[in-house]
Amino acid sequence: MDPVPKPTVPAEKRGEEKGLKCKLCDRKAIENGYCKFHKKAYESIATKYDFWRKALGITWKEYLSEIAKNPLTGQWAREMAEYLAYNGERQNVTQS
Numbered sequence: 829m830d831p832v833p834k835p836t837v838p839a840e841k842r843g844e845e846k847g848l849k850c851k852l853c854d855r856k857a858i859e860n861g862y863c864k865f866h867k868k869a870y871e872s873i874a875t876k877y878d879f880w881r882k883a884l885g886i887t888w889k890e891y892l893s894e895i896a897k898n899p900l901t902g903q904w905a906r907e908m909a910e911y912l913a914y915n916g917e918r919q920n921v922t923q924s
C-alpha cells in the first residue's frame with residue numbers, strides 16, 4: 829500500500845478568513861490589517877512625521893530608521909517602524 833501523501837496546508841492561510849490578523853502580530857486586526865496597538869503606533873508615527881519633516885526635513889525612510897533605533901521608542905512603534913521601513917509602505921498622507 830502506497831503511503832498517502834499528506835495534504836499540504838499553507839501555514840500562512842491567516843488573513844484569508846474572517847478573523848483577520850494584524851500584519852505585525854497575532855492580534856485581531858481592526859483596521860488596515862493592524863491590531864489596535866499597531867494601528868495606534870502607526871497613527872502616532874504618521875502624526876509625528878509631519879512635525880519631523882517640517883523641523884528636520886528628513887524623509888519618511890530616515891524618520892522610520894530614527895524611530896527604530898531610538899531607545900526611547902516603545903515596542904509597538906518600533907515594530908511598526910521596522911515593518912514600514914522593510915515593506916516600503918508609505919504613510920497615507922497626501923503630499924502635493
Ligand SMILES: [Zn+2]
Pocket residue numbers: 850851852853854855862863864865866
Ligand atoms: Zn499588531
